[in-house]
Amino acid sequence: MKKLFIFLFALITTSFTASLAQNSISLNLNTSGAKETISRHIYGHFSEHLGRCIYDGFWVDENMNVPKQGRIRMDVVNALKKINIPNLRWPGGCFADEYHWRDGIGPREQRPKMVNTNWGGVTEDNSFGTHEFMELCELLNCEPYIAGNVGSGTVEEMAKWVEYFNFDGVSPMANLRKQNGHEKPWKVSFWGVGNESWGCGGNMTAEFYSDQYKRYATYARDYPGSPLKKIASGASDWNTNWTEVMMKNVPASQMWGLSLHYYTIPTGKWSKKGSATQFDEKEYFNTMKNCLAMDEIVKRHSAIMDKYDPEKKVALVVDEWGVWTDVEPGTNPGFLYQQNTMRDALIAGSTLNIFNNHCERVRVASLAQTINVLQALILTEKEKMLLTPTYHVFDLYKAHMDAKLIPVQFTSPDYTSGNDKIPAVNASASIDSKGVIHISLVNLDPSKKITVSSALEGVKWSRVEGQIVTSERFNDYNSFDNPAKVAPAKFNGASKKGSQLKAELPPLSVVMLELK
Ligand code: AHR
Numbered sequence: 001m002k003k004l005f006i007f008l009f010a011l012i013t014t015s016f017t018a019s020l021a022q023n024s025i026s027l028n029l030n031t032s033g034a035k036e037t038i039s040r041h042i043y044g045h046f047s048e049h050l051g052r053c054i055y056d057g058f059w060v061d062e063n064m065n066v067p068k069q070g071r072i073r074m075d076v077v078n079a080l081k082k083i084n085i086p087n088l089r090w091p092g093g094c095f096a097d098e099y100h101w102r103d104g105i106g107p108r109e110q111r112p113k114m115v116n117t118n119w120g121g122v123t124e125d126n127s128f129g130t131h132e133f134m135e136l137c138e139l140l141n142c143e144p145y146i147a148g149n150v151g152s153g154t155v156e157e158m159a160k161w162v163e164y165f166n167f168d169g170v171s172p173m174a175n176l177r178k179q180n181g182h183e184k185p186w187k188v189s190f191w192g193v194g195n196e197s198w199g200c201g202g203n204m205t206a207e208f209y210s211d212q213y214k215r216y217a218t219y220a221r222d223y224p225g226s227p228l229k230k231i232a233s234g235a236s237d238w239n240t241n242w243t244e245v246m247m248k249n250v251p252a253s254q255m256w257g258l259s260l261h262y263y264t265i266p267t268g269k270w271s272k273k274g275s276a277t278q279f280d281e282k283e284y285f286n287t288m289k290n291c292l293a294m295d296e297i298v299k300r301h302s303a304i305m306d307k308y309d310p311e312k313k314v315a316l317v318v319d320e321w322g323v324w325t326d327v328e329p330g331t332n333p334g335f336l337y338q339q340n341t342m343r344d345a346l347i348a349g350s351t352l353n354i355f356n357n358h359c360e361r362v363r364v365a366s367l368a369q370t371i372n373v374l375q376a377l378i379l380t381e382k383e384k385m386l387l388t389p390t391y392h393v394f395d396l397y398k399a400h401m402d403a404k405l406i407p408v409q410f411t412s413p414d415y416t417s418g419n420d421k422i423p424a425v426n427a428s429a430s431i432d433s434k435g436v437i438h439i440s441l442v443n444l445d446p447s448k449k450i451t452v453s454s455a456l457e458g459v460k461w462s463r464v465e466g467q468i469v470t471s472e473r474f475n476d477y478n479s480f481d482n483p484a485k486v487a488p489a490k491f492n493g494a495s496k497k498g499s500q501l502k503a504e505l506p507p508l509s510v511v512m513l514e515l516k
Pocket of ligand 1: 048092093094095195196320368369374
């Protein structure tokens with residue numbers, strides 16, 4: 001009897017300890033290794049002439065009853081200013097390689113119309129062009145990131161656009177800009193040379209594009225006081241050959257950055273991507289697995305870049321990322337309008353952690369897209385506007401902008417589905433110029449609470465504060481009837497015990513801790 005009791009006691013304590021071990025993490029923060037800066041431009045955004053992103057998003061009817069500056073919607077501008085939007089990419093995407101910038105300047109009523117063949121075949125009236133976009137960036141206090149037309153444009157057309165933006169003197173394009181009401185050059189710096197040149201941007205081979213890149217980039221001039229950061233059109237997903245060819249053929253001195261596009265497709269199939277809101281746990285798991293693949297994708301492309309550019313002069317620019325689902329039922333399939341759930345918040349938190357942890361190479365990124373398209377920050381319906389779960393994560397993570405990355409090590413418990421597993425927790429940490437440490441933690445597990453602790457030796461701090469984005473179900477979302485279903489809240493689950501940090505991450509949560 002006594003033996004049986006001892007056996008049962010041992011069994012219970014072993015499995016209790018095992019389950020505790022499974023649901024707890026010890027974080028090792030290497031504060032002395034905080035050398036690399038997390039560029040604020042990792043937190044960038046993308047606005048294409050697609051669906052209701054520009055028209056009906058940023059740029060609205062002059063009779064719409066919302067606060068406006070001209071036709072620019074100010075509630076949207078103020079929301080983006082709150083998250084310190086660092087840059088905005090424009091005019092595409094695929095649209096960029098069909099866009100002829102001279103159609104979008106001068107008196108609006110005289111601007112020619114065009115068909116937006118990529119996105120729904122709608123008529124583009126060019127009422128939102130260069131001056132309107134630059135005014136938007138000024139209102140947002142963010143840097144413009146222009147994508148130039150390689151696919152259907154010419155070297156001369158791109159060269160003249162740069163001159164129009166950046167030359168401060170007497171020249172045909174500078175004079176035209178002045179004639180159109182802007183005396184001083186804008187000093188644009190981020191300059192994309194084409195977009196997805198392997199696909200909608202011209203269906204080129206990497207070899208052909210690398211030569212084209214050099215032609216276009218040569219004549220996209222650095223005017224006095226306005227050096228360009230030229231960004232080459234890069235690979236999609238796992239296509240490391242594109243990166244290899246570009247790095248081999250284009251010297252680092254001619255290319256500030258090389259782009260990479262990767263979208264999370266819930267089902268992994270472009271033909272039936274999966275609903276934005278109606279999905280079960282299996283599909284949730286697959287989505288998160290596909291999202292976390294970004295880490296390996298970045299590593300593979302970075303490894304090739306390291307071979308040709310060990311000093312890491314060329315930036316990896318992930319200028320399109322996010323979840324891409326089927327469109328909302330009843331909406332135009334060409335408009336890519338999708339809802340945004342707690343799953344999107346977890347995708348945003350996890351991906352931004354990945355980018356932070358690779359900030360030595362990833363120096364710019366753009367979520368696709370800002371308003372009403374794909375993984376949007378903001379949705380609008382006439383006068384109404386709502387902030388998505390993704391927006392709230394960007395609000396939490398803005399603390400990492402321009403801070404120094406603190407390398408973090410830990411072993412995560414698994415989140416399993418059938419025979420498959422992914423790490424339940426991901427994290428990144430930084431220390432800002434005032435010495436404040438921020439730790440962002442994501443718990444993907446939909447049912448397990450996970451306890452995080454860290455010894456934090458050698459770190460001076462007196463208290464911990466936190467914020468959280470969480471919700472009961474992974475497919476909870478903000479609707480126009482219930483716009484605050486998923487909202488940020490104060491996080492009370494963290495404490496200081498001696499020099500130890502302890503935090504309890506609820507299931508499905510994105511947490512930002514601040515150590516003061
Ligand atoms: O973001 C939507 C589209 O996805 C972009 O226009 C294109 O670059 C990519 O294929």
